[in-house]
Amino acid sequence: MIDKITLTLFTALIASIAQVNGLTHYPPSNTPNTDLNQVLNGTEAPGIYWSSNTPDSQYGQYNWCHMPHVRKSEYVVPSKEYELQYVEVIQRHHKRTPYASNTFFKEGIPWDCSQEGPYHHAKNANPDHTSQVVWQRQTGSQNPFEKKVGPGFVGSTCEFPSITSEGIDDALAHGQDIRGVYGDLLGFLPHSNEKEKYSFRVTSNVITSQTLGGFGKGLFPDLEEHTGWIQDDSYDSLKPALACKLRDTIGSQIANLSSEWGTHLNLTSELRERFNNVSGIEFNDTAGWSTSWDHPYDNMSAKQCHGKPLPCSTNNTAICIQQEDANTIYRLGNYEYAYRWRMSENSTLYSALTMGPWFIELQDHFKTKMEGTNPIKYAHNFAHDGSVAPVLGLLQHDEPLWPGMGSEVVFELYKKSKTNEYYIRVLFSGQPLKTSTPLGTLNMVPYSDFENYLKDTIPSNLVDLCK
């Protein structure tokens, strides 16, 4: 009874959002990630999964381990009439160990972090009053409770999750590439000591700060320290961590096992059984191993991106995950992201409720820039797939995918010198983002059109809606 009433109210609410804001969902193109037949029938991985290195001739291609981003060699410099005013970047962190929750109870493949690990120290005003402290995970202890819990990484000294040494190298290269474009090529990037002209933002998840550590060294090699602005989890719009019941309700409708979401899972139950036979994870798990392909995908892609083998059963080393099954799981993961954030009818609203607050901040950065009151020229957000996917969802990316490691969206604000009018260019994977909306490819879109689109798409009463 209560459910029915709630549902009715909820439906009315949705209808009113749609009316007031004119939010329109434009479905994505038919692609190998959105066509379930191709996802199920294919044999190949949907990109590179075994190395951060993409050959120059193929740069721009999907690489889960290290997604393409702006670089001097591919960057298209707009014609001279457009003057760059402001750049804001949002990216996913770089490659990492798996999350503890995505590890099997007992892991046969170790992760060695003896040369790496997160810093945990505090500074005060006097630099002579502190030293740096790095964490190393302690395992193999006599603590009897250690054996009761996963992850059972035998002999591993890593924190889960953490950016790996190779991930830090990728972040460094990413910073160098951004410097190559906005510094060397365009002479736009502020100098490292002009701290009022650039800013970095991170989330409470350590892997975003770890990414900034590498990236910052690439962008400003002369600096030893960076400030990462961070919002409290109670209202953080970047992770995003803020609470929103309506967002969560729509999210669970989208991933409802009895609706369309369940179809790809039911059609892959045999694959699931083969996977479970290796992982030892039960069919009736409650940790989300079987309600999507997310955890198996993360478990295997993290290994493959670090040159580790696919897992075998720790009971019977003759039973291993085959590459073809891993490839299918990678296709299914991309399908799931495409479905959740772009294909499902409510995906645009879901995206707007998820990253709307961050877009409102972004719009304010543009607005104050145009008004001449924003000293920042370059802002960079270090975030997650759960941030980048809804950014692309809100903009209605035409060829949706699961944003891989280091996946980057760049917002560039330009002014046309003759007319003093402002334009937006949005780059994804280093190139102008193709959307399914009437704005088309976001390449020098008049700012007012961009603003109108956001106004139509992001509910104006977000705080009330999220109660």
Ligand SMILES: *[C@@H]1O[C@H](CO)[C@@H](O)[C@H](O)[C@H]1NC(C)=O
């Ligand atoms: C989208 O959300 C509305 C409101 O809850 C709901 O009535 C509708 O069934 C949802 N659509 C899908 C495909 O889940």
Ligand SMILES: *[C@@H]1O[C@H](CO)[C@@H](O)[C@H](O)[C@H]1NC(C)=O
């Ligand atoms: C996928 O395979 C099934 C069963 O073999 C077949 O019926 C279907 O036509 C195939 N789809 C595509 C797109 O190849």
Ligand SMILES: *[C@@H]1O[C@H](CO)[C@@H](O)[C@H](O)[C@H]1NC(C)=O
């Ligand atoms: C991945 O899954 C395998 C079993 O398939 C398990 O042994 C391992 O602990 C998991 N590893 C990670 C890093 O998630």
Ligand SMILES: *[C@@H]1O[C@H](CO)[C@@H](O)[C@H](O)[C@H]1NC(C)=O
């Ligand atoms: C999932 O779908 C079923 C069948 O349409 C429906 O009864 C149930 O309420 C839905 N659950 C959620 C969380 O939307």
Ligand SMILES: *[C@@H]1O[C@H](CO)[C@@H](O)[C@H](O)[C@H]1NC(C)=O
């Ligand atoms: C998938 O299978 C489960 C369990 O048999 C069932 O409850 C669910 O409705 C099915 N989903 C779809 C979309 O067929």
Ligand SMILES: *[C@@H]1O[C@H](CO)[C@@H](O)[C@H](O)[C@H]1NC(C)=O
């Ligand atoms: C999983 O393992 C069981 C027990 O060894 C076996 O009977 C079953 O055929 C396996 N399933 C698959 C899909 O390989």
Ligand SMILES: *[C@@H]1O[C@H](CO)[C@@H](O)[C@H](O)[C@H]1NC(C)=O
């Ligand atoms: C390994 O064997 C143990 C004990 O029989 C069992 O509980 C566990 O599920 C098995 N693991 C796998 C991956 O089959």
Ligand SMILES: *[C@@H]1O[C@H](CO)[C@@H](O)[C@H](O)[C@H]1NC(C)=O
């Ligand atoms: C299923 O879940 C229950 C309760 O969490 C657990 O006791 C059981 O071991 C799980 N596995 C199977 C195969 O029932």
